[in-house]
Amino acid sequence: MSVPVFSFRIKYDILPGLVTVGKYDGSHSCLTAATTGAKILIHSPHRHNREISFLNVNESVTAIYAGRLKPDEDKDILIIGSPSTLLAYHVDNNSELFFKEVPDGVTAITIGNLEGYSNPLLIVGGNCSIQGFDWKGQDLYWTVTGDVVRSLALVDINQDNANELVVGSDDFEICIFKNDNLIHEMTETETVGFLVGYKETKFAYALSNGTVGMYEKLHRLWRVKSKNTVNCLGSYDLDGDGVDELITGWSNGKIDARNSKTGEIIFKDLFSNGIAGIVSGDYRRAGRNQLIVISCTGEIKGYDSTSLTQDLKVHSDLLRELFLKKQSLISEIKNYSMMDLLTPGIPANTKLVTDINASMNSNRFPYNHVLLSLSTNNATILRLATIFAEGIFEGETFVVHPPNKDVSSALDIALVPPKDVSLDIHIRAFVSNDVDCEQYHVFELTRQLPRFSMYLLVPYLGIEDPISYVTFHIVERIQRLNMWLSHSFLIPTEIPVKITENNDWRIGIKPLREDSSVVNIKCVLGTVTIITENMELAAEIIQSLANYLNIDKLDVS
Amino acid sequence: MDPFYEACYLLRKREFTRCIDICTNLLQKNSLDQAVWVLKMRALTMQVMVDDIEAEEEGIADIFLDTDTIAISARPGTSLKTANMNTTLGNVNHRPRSVSGRPLSGVVRPGSQASSGETLQQVLKTPRTAQSARPVTSKSARSLRLGTASIVSQLDGPFIQISRLNMTNYAAQKAVSKPLFEYIFYHENDIRNALDLAIEATKICEFKDIWWKIQLGKCYFLLGLNRDAEKQFKSALKQQPSIQLYLRLARVYIRLDQPITAFDLFTDALKHFPNEVTIMTEMARIFEGLNNLPMSVKYYKEILQEDATNMEAIACIGVHHFYSDQPDIGLRFYQRLLQMGLYNAELFNNLGLCCFFAQQYDMVMICFERALSLAINENAADVWYNIAHIAIGIGDFDIAEQCLRLALSIDSTHATSFNNLGCIIYSRGHIQQACSYFDSSSALAPYLFEPYYNRAFVSHEVCYNSFN
Structure with a gap:
């Protein structure tokens, strides 16, 4: 188990996920959290007698974040998001930098540098939109997403020394933006609730169904799933090896730290209530940050590398692995010996x-x-x-x-x-x-x-004058199209592809998910026509085809 | 002469009553004459219109029941509400507090009356005299001053039945809409309907008319919708910066208790309007509200460089010098005010005090005599209190006691008089009586530390003596 370096309690309820830490006077970390009654609580350990102060927001708080926004000042600015407004507030001066109405709402906030902008940018995610402001409140950056943005992170994914914006949204997608161009998209299985960026092209994600995982560049390193839901995600170098661990706070009060490479748990602790927030800040004026965890009922604990029990470190990977191996071998032997006694095995050629x-x-x-x-x-x-x-x-x-x-x-x-x-x-x-x-x-x-498993391949039905269709030109052999078909679809025993004598290639696709009509694809002399009313499906088919045939650029009309 | 021309002429000459009479006659003949109607509206409005830029006062309800301020307990020095916590006893510029509990300012103005009491209870307990009359809400503050107008002219029913006006119709007529708005806003003091009209009118001119933006902002501000007011003023400011707009926007920030934002705004304003006296005055006032008196005086001095006859600046610098142990310099500022033609009890009172502390004893009594002869009601209590102070200074406790009793007879809520009277009574050995004076003093003015100290001192002495 673990020993916190400090532990105390404040008598206020904290809303999960709405916790941040800021150095509002430029040097002292202050834990900031949204509490009930549209108030924000600031806990400043360096101010004796007046440690806790409150900010009125008057609207329900949907996101808070603290970071350096003013380029010429090292004091953190507190950003408060509500369903319709955004407030950038200078806590130390009790003055606001700007107050904006944001009709799309504010569901995720981050501050950081993007390529092409000299000053730090405040990036705000709302309903289907992402906006970027500078410290004066000027609207400098704008892009759209597919659904409500739930999480934002700035990571240098492609190692070009400039941050890319990673966006997690309600439509299960993780999108990576380079400036305002979408460069990659990953599909997950649930709402992407949290994203945490790491150094060296890595980022962690958490889904609303209790999945936590880690991506390096575009590949998933590992993932785990729990029946509890993730309340917050953080990163902190707990074992002192120079690589940040992924810290996860769960709704049942569990907190664990996982190795960012393997996902192996190196540390865990239990709170009496759900975790509300995980931040790292210097709360003991020790000159380096501690990991600070706050629960929904205001229990606060701080950890650093001394919290890890020593023997846990010594039991390093190898020992544990060998032990596991031994266990499984023992149980296997046990099984075999029992089986010999009880029943005859199944025929050896069973498949x-x-x-x-x-x-x-x-x-x-x-x-x-x-x-x-x-x-x-x-x-x-x-x-x-x-x-x-x-x-x-x-x-x-x-x-x-x-x-x-x-x-x-x-x-x-x-x-x-x-x-x-x-x-x-x-x-x-x-x-x-x-x-x-x-x-x-x-x-x-x-x-x-395959990708299009919910589609049935049917013979081509000749519709002579289609209402809506997409055409483009490719230079490929027909066989390649067949290969794409067998790669992306479930192929029945006989492929209903119709190849006429002058090398026309025709196929019909019936979507099984909804009751819509058959999509007809034909390829006549390199000109592919997709006849459908469902533009989204047509787009997906083109994307998949282009991917398979390694086409970078395709003119589609 | 054409009666309509005469009415126009009278309006220019600011003879509103006669102008209104002529208009009434004309309207009786032809009740559909819009020109006369507008003229009468303008005359009625101008009769009661005041410059409302500085007339704003925050009501008790607005302070304690609205929660527009973001920080509840902001860092001292960044909020007008926590400014008093800044004062430490060792502070050189420690000033006595006014009736409302704020450090004394050189001038009395709306807002300088604003109480700094931290709780609603304490504010309601603040003695309600003419000096510290505080409206319950900002709406009634305006009604108090301006609302009487609607009674004045209601001989045969109101001139315009506002509830029956078709706002959209009138908003469309550009010649009528603005005078009508001013009439509703200033004369009828009906902010809600004025806002309705303004909203319709600004729609018609496609949200481009800066005048309507300002009026909308004014209405929102008075209705306590600070964020909406801020939006309007900001948008107008973007269109065309003006001093009035800066002042109004800063008022919004002050209402939101963000003096530093207001100060930054003024700094920005000074770039557009260098050395503008009104703006610098506001900056000085903000610092005074923050209890940062050296900075406040710095700005007042700059104002004097620009405008050597600015009374507020002279008075405030005078007070500053007086309380920073330079009564002779303070005296010169007050003399300047006297030269400029100011002639009232407060000025002579201050002159008297300055003379006393500057050791020009020959002038002291003359000044106070003048002050007394000019004093009316509550002023007199302050004058008597100060005379008592002089009497204590020269060691004549009998006169001092007399003066304090006089002061209390005029103003029975004069807390500092109670305190001083308590001290004198104690020196005569009437301990119980002295204690009760200290108690009533601290009950009247919880922000004064002196009565508490004196009470403690007396209690300690009594105990000490009884144990020996």
């Missing part, structure tokens, strides 16, 4: 066959779905199967466990991916000879669901 198909609604599954059929190649039975896939099921894992009388050697599972993204499905099937058997063989395998 698990999987088949994935897009299919229309049927009697068993009264909705359009992607059918995942599992079966064994002999008389053995499939007792149960667990399927693990991101974002398809609530809770990410799905267990199929038929009643005893229905157990057979085949198992059908209907999947309904809500979005058009390619997914890895991890399947674990429990196979044995007999229903009443206690020992099962576990088959583990991973299958990939």
Whole structure:
């Protein structure tokens, strides 16, 4: 366990997520948090007798942030966001830098340098929009996003010595902006509630379903999921190795620090209530920052590298790994010895066959779905199967466990991916000879669901004068188009592609998710036409095709 | 002569009553004559119109029931409300406090009366005399001064039934809308309807007319919608900077208790209007409100460089010198005021005090005699109190006691008189009586530290003696 370097309590309720720390006089850290009744509490440990002061906001606080905004002053400015206004307030002078009406609301705030702007920029995320202000309140930066912005971070992702803006929003996307151009997009499985930027191209994210993870550049290093929800996210170098750890505060009062490379927990502690905020600031005038954690009921604890218990450090990776290995080997041996005694094993040539198909609604599954059929190649039975896939099921894992009388050697599972993204499905099937058997063989395998799995390939229907369509020109062989098709779609046994004698390539795509008409794609002499009324789908198809064919630039009309 | 021309001429000559009479007659003949109607409106308005830039006063309700100020307990020196905490006893410029509990200023003006009491209870307890009359809300403050106008002219019903006006109609007529607004705003003092008219009018001129922006801001400010007022003033300021706008916008910030923002605004204003006296006066007032007297005096001195006859600056510098142990220099400033033709009880009172402390004893009594002869009501209590002070200075306690009793007979809430009387009574050995004087003094003015100290001292002495 851990020993905090300081611990005290203030008798006020703190709203989760609305906590920041600022050096309002330029040298002393002050914990700042939103409390009930549209007030903001500032705790200044250096002011004796008058440690706690309040600010009236008169509107519900939706976001607060403190940072250096004025280029010629080292005092932090407190930024307060409410559903319709934005206030930049100089706490030390009791004066406001500016007060702005922001019709889109303020849901996320950050301050930092962006390329092309000499002064620090106050970046505010609202409903579908991101605005940037300078310290005078001038509106200098503006861009749009797909949904309500929940989190903002400034990270140098592509190592060009300039910050990129990372935006997490309600439509499950993490977007990376370079100035006002969208350069990358990652799709997650839930609202991206928190983002924390790190040095060296890394950033951490937390979703509203309790997932925490870390990206390096555009690749996910690791992720974990908990049944609790994340209340706040922070970064602090707790073990003193020069690399910041990811600190997560959970709704049940747990706080843990994870190694940013591996996601391994190196430290944890428990509060009696949910965590409201995690910040780092110098609260003991020690010359370096401590990790300060505040709970929803005003419990405040500070940690630094001395909080880590020594022996935990000595048990480094290797020892722990070896121990784990030993454990698993022991249990394996145990299993084998037991099995020998009890039941004969399954035939050695048993295989698990999987088949994935897009299919229309049927009697068993009264909705359009992607059918995942599992079966064994002999008389053995499939007792149960667990399927693990991101974002398809609530809770990410799905267990199929038929009643005893229905157990057979085949198992059908209907999947309904809500979005058009390619997914890895991890399947674990429990196979044995007999229903009443206690020992099962576990088959583990991973299958990939292509991006457009919820679409059925149908023969091309000739619509002679289409209402709306998209055309563009590519220089590719027909075979490549077929390859793209098999890469992005679930291909039935015979591909209904129609290739006429003069190399016309035609295909129809039926969306299974909604009841809309068939999308027709044809390629005549390199000119691709996508005939659909759904522009979003057309855009996605073009994107996927361009990606697959490695086309950087495509003129589309 | 054409009666309409005559009415116009009379308006120019500021003979409003006669102008109104002629207009009334004309309107009786032809009640649809808009020119006469507007003329009468203007005459009625000009009759009661005052320059309201400085007439603003924050009511008790506005201070304690509105929570527009951001910082509840701001750092001392950054808020007008916490300014008093700044005063330490060792401060050289420690001034006595006025009836409302603020450090004494050189002049009395709206706002200098504003109480600094931290609680509503304390403010309500502040003696309500003519000197410290504080309106309950800012709305009634205006009604107090201006609202009487609507009674004056209501011989045969009100001139205009505002509730029956079609605001959109009148807002569209550019010649009528502005006089009508001023009439509603100044004469009828009906801010809400004035705001309605202004909103309609500004829509019609596509939010471009700076005049309407200012009027909108004024209405919002009086209705306590500070943020809306700020928006209007800022937008007008962007269109065309003017001194009036800077003053009004700064008022909003002062209402929001952000004196430093207001000060920054004025600094900006001085770039547009260098050495502008009105703006520098406001800056000096802000520093005075913040209890930063040296800075305040610095600005007042700059004002005097520009305008050598600025009474407020002279008076404030005079007070500053007096309380920083330079009564002879203070005396020169007051003499200057006298030269300029100011002739009232306060001035002679101050002159008397300066003479006394500058050891020009021959002039002291003459000054106080003049002060007494000019004094009316509450002033007299202050004069008697100061005479008592002189009497204590020369060691004549009998006269001092007489004077203090006189002061209390005129103003029974004169807390400092109670305190001094208590001291004199104590020196005569009437301990119980002295204690009760100290108690009533501290009850009347909780911001005074002297009665508490004296009470403690007396209590300690009594204990000490009884134990021996």
